[in-house]
Amino acid sequence: MQKKIKLIAVAVLSAVGLSASFAQTDSHEPLLTVKEIMNGLITPTTATIWGAYQLESDAQWQEIRNAALSVIAAGNLLQLGGSGEGESAMAAEADWRSYNQLMIDAARQVIAATNSKDEEALSAAGNDALYPPCESCHQQYQAR
Numbered sequence: 001m002q003k004k005i006k007l008i009a010v011a012v013l014s015a016v017g018l019s020a021s022f023a024q025t026d027s028h029e030p031l032l033t034v035k036e037i038m039n040g041l042i043t044p045t046t047a048t049i050w051g052a053y054q055l056e057s058d059a060q061w062q063e064i065r066n067a068a069l070s071v072i073a074a075g076n077l078l079q080l081g082g083s084g085e086g087e088s089a090m091a092a093e094a095d096w097r098s099y100n101q102l103m104i105d106a107a108r109q110v111i112a113a114t115n116s117k118d119e120e121a122l123s124a125a126g127n128d129a130l131y132p133p134c135e136s137c138h139q140q141y142q143a144r
């Protein structure tokens with residue numbers, strides 16, 4: 001009897017261990033394609049940032065800040081590339097990483113501008129810092 005319980009315990013424990021290790025592997029795999037990240041996250045959030053104009057209330061500034069946080073989250077995902085074919089390999093390239101990092105840095109500049117509620121700094125960050133890495137990355141990778 002004692003032995004049987006022990007056996008069951010061992011079986012349960014190893015099943016738990018097994019599923020935990022599967023879960024861990026899965027969590028590092030991209031779940032979205034690059035196109036889904038672009039259309040679902042990057043496009044709407046950058047539209048919010050680029051469309052910012054005459055911000056007055058705290059809530060309006062907060063919305064821009066949230067959009068910039070989402071760009072950083074998307075950049076975080078793009079470090080893995082995407083779930084599409086060849087997209088992980090693409091993301092391992094130095095150029096990809098550098099364009100992606102420039103986009104993340106630009107989003108941080110946007111956040112800094114929202115902290116000081118400086119609309120001039122916001123539009124400079126949007127136009128001079130956030131836009132160029134989109135162009136560079138697309139020129140090199142979009143047609144692949």
Ligand code: HEC
Pocket residue numbers: 034035038039042043046078084096097099100103130131133134135137138141142143
């Ligand atoms: C690190 C690389 C990289 C950066 C940075 C990047 N993109 Fe992209 N983007 C891509 C790739 C690759 C595609 C092509 C995806 C495909 O067609 O499968 C793409 C496609 C797109 C598309 C077209 C989606 C479609 O339906 O075909 C839009 C819109 C887009 N990106 C917007 C942006 C904007 C805006 C930025 C900058 C804020 C940006 N991207 C920054 C890599 C990047």
